[in-house]
Amino acid sequence: MGLFDAMGALFTLTALFAYLNYQYLKLPTPIGVMLAGLLFSLGxxxxxxxxxxxxxxLLGAVPLERVLMQGMLAFLLFAGALHVNLDDLKKRWVTILTLATLGVLMSTFIVGTGVYYLAGWLGLDLPYLYALLFGALISPTDPIAVLGLLKKAGVPKDLETLISGESLFNDGVGVVVFAVILSLAADHGGHAQASLAAVTAFFLQEAGGGLILGLLAGLLAFYLLKRTDDYSVEVLITLALVTGGYSLAARLHTSGPLAMVAAGLLIGNHGRTLAMSERTREHLDTFWEMTDEILNALLFVLIGLEILLIPYTPGYLELAALSIPLVLTARFVSVGLPISVLRLVRHFASYTVRLMTWGGLRGGISVALALSLPPGSERDLILSLTYGVVIFSVLAQGLTIGKVARIATSR
Known part of the structure; x- marks a missing residue:
């Protein structure tokens, strides 16, 4: 199957599932199309x-890990960051930075250690570094899943900013942590040693370099936008920023996701107010909102179809079921401990930790990272665990976050 044929089939399925969801299921589009994709795959x-x-x-011609990590992710992160208020983020930058770094690391080790011992208890062979890989890919909340659902969930504005800001940044951090652990696991059968200095240098290059690159690319685009008064040219400039910036980040071995977040925040705030006319802002918003909606639908259809690739081995389903409460517990601890400390210097609503725990959805990025692992029994097991957690996260947490938010904030 050629790429054009595969994309034609994928768009057709996405349009069909979106129509069926609109007419009958009445669910948020990402959840509805993913559920339709799941049912279609099971059929x-x-x-x-x-x-x-x-x-x-079809899945072989449009592999999720390549489609998302090498293209779609750049557009989705930029579109998400474009509409996040930078002033709101600045007020909460300490909390967001803490949760996006320390929180991800804490959750990685809690989940990884827990899965390692649970796997051994069930008689499954999973080396500790591979258990940590699962912890790294499942710990970051997925901005693609989070941002779209929070808009309709009725979450209080300050908490929405906190969750969305954290999800934008911990995604890039999680990818870097995953890459570090994968490089260790790839050497000597998962028993490699690495100095703290080398790991720190790699992390700074990926994360720090990605943020700096995103700001520099965003500033260049801002300069061009300010000297242009043609919305079609300005939309093209933002497209060049996303595609060229993400590609350059990969070549420079820096974090493309963090680069797109930084660029999107700069253009979405300073670019929109200082470099665009009202007409351009309207067209730019419409273009990126439509791009975000279409790519979101495509992504969640792919997630639904991926069940065809999930292997089943005795013990996998049991471990996946046990991993769901483990991931939620790790999320509760990795959010609750930092916020308990930060409460000494600033106020948080009493429901903050509970809603951030339940609102921390996992999505396509976790599945894509699991699919990117080298073939083997470890990949099969991690993929099964990831898929189980993601399906629960999107369907159970995604469908109930609005109700949970209303109950929590009414007390």
Missing amino acids: LVLVGGPAEAWARE
Whole structure:
């Protein structure tokens, strides 16, 4: 199956699932199309034969890990950051930075250690570094899943800013932590040693370099936007910023996700107010909102279809079920401890930790990172665990976050 044929089939399925969701399910679009994709995939598994083979061929032609991590992610993160108020982030930057770094590291080790011992208890062989890999890929909240659902969940504004800001930055941090642990696991069968200095240098290059690159690229785009008064040219400039900036980040071995977040925040705040006319802002907002909606729908359909690639081995389902409360507990601890300390210097609503725990959704980035692992039994197990947590996160947490928020804030 050629790429154009595969994309044609994927767009057709996405449009069909979105229509069925709009007419019958009445769920938020990302959740509705993913659920439709899941049911479609399960139907193909039951039917089998040429239909299932066709779907597997489609997934082979449009692999989620490459489509998301090497292209789609840049557009989604930029579009998400474009509409985040920088002044609100500045008021909470200490909390956001703490949760996006220390919180991710804490959750990585809590989840990794817990899964390691649970796997051993179930008789499954999972080296500790690979357990930490699962912790690293599942700990960051997914901005793609979070941002779209928070808008409709009725979460208080200050908490929405905190969750969305954290999800934008901990995504890039999580990818860097994942890359560090993967490099260790790849050497000597997962028993490599690395100096703290080397790991720190790698982290600073990826995370710090990504933020600096994003700001520099954003400033260049800001300069061009300020000297232009044609909305079609200005939309093209932002497209060049996203595609060129993300590609350059990969070549410079810096974090593309963090670069896009930094660029999106700069253009969305200073660029919108200082470098664009009202007409340009309207067209730019419409373009990026539509891009965000379409790519979100495509991504969640792919997640739903990916169930066809999930292997089943005795013990995998049990460990996946146990991983769900473990991930939620790690989220509660990695959010609760930092906020308990920060409460000494600033006020947080009593429901903050509970809502941040339940509102910390996992999504396509976790699945894509799991799919990027080298083939082997460890990859199969981690992929099964990741898929179980993501499905629960999107369906159970995503569908109930609005109700949980209303109950928590009414007390």
